[in-house]
Amino acid sequence: MATPITEDTDILRKLEGHFFEAVRDPAWKSFLTNAVKVIKYRENEQWTREEIKELVDIRKQPLYINNQVKITIDRLTGQFAQLKTRIALRPRNKADQKLADVYSDIMRYVYQNNNLEFEER
Numbered sequence: 001m002a003t004p005i006t007e008d009t010d011i012l013r014k015l016e017g018h019f020f021e022a023v024r025d026p027a028w029k030s031f032l033t034n035a036v037k038v039i040k041y042r043e044n045e046q047w048t049r050e051e052i053k054e055l056v057d058i059r060k061q062p063l064y065i066n067n068q069v070k071i072t073i074d075r076l077t078g079q080f081a082q083l084k085t086r087i088a089l090r091p092r093n094k095a096d097q098k099l100a101d102v103y104s105d106i107m108r109y110v111y112q113n114n115n116l117e118f119e120e121r
Contacts, residue, residue: 042069087111 022028040046044065047055055061087107091100 038069042067042073044070 044067046065046067047063052063055063087104089100089103089107091097
């Protein structure tokens with residue numbers, strides 16, 4: 001009969017194996033490479049050292065940065081912040097109006113207490 005400690009150790013080893021298997025996955029590595037590239041691009045790090053050397057030292061050109069990623073992210077972030085979704089239930093007929101209002105208030109209460117109402121920033 002296995003003791004709880006050995007069972008826990010076996011579970012931890014199994015989970016650790018799953019974790020490292022996921023981290024070594026080619027799709028995950030590709031995602032991380034692209035994510036780092038996009039984050040650098042958003043932070044205006046768009047030129048490699050070789051490109052900077054070529055432009056500044058050899059061609060004597062200033063570095064030009066046209067950051068469309070940052071503009072797009074800022075626009076979408078602003079859109080989500082302005083357009084908060086509010087759930088409202090509508091009655092089928094006038095007699096159900098009060099019931100629909102109560103259900104709408106309950107939905108709003110659930111959303112607020114579960115931190116589902118948020119701004120993306």
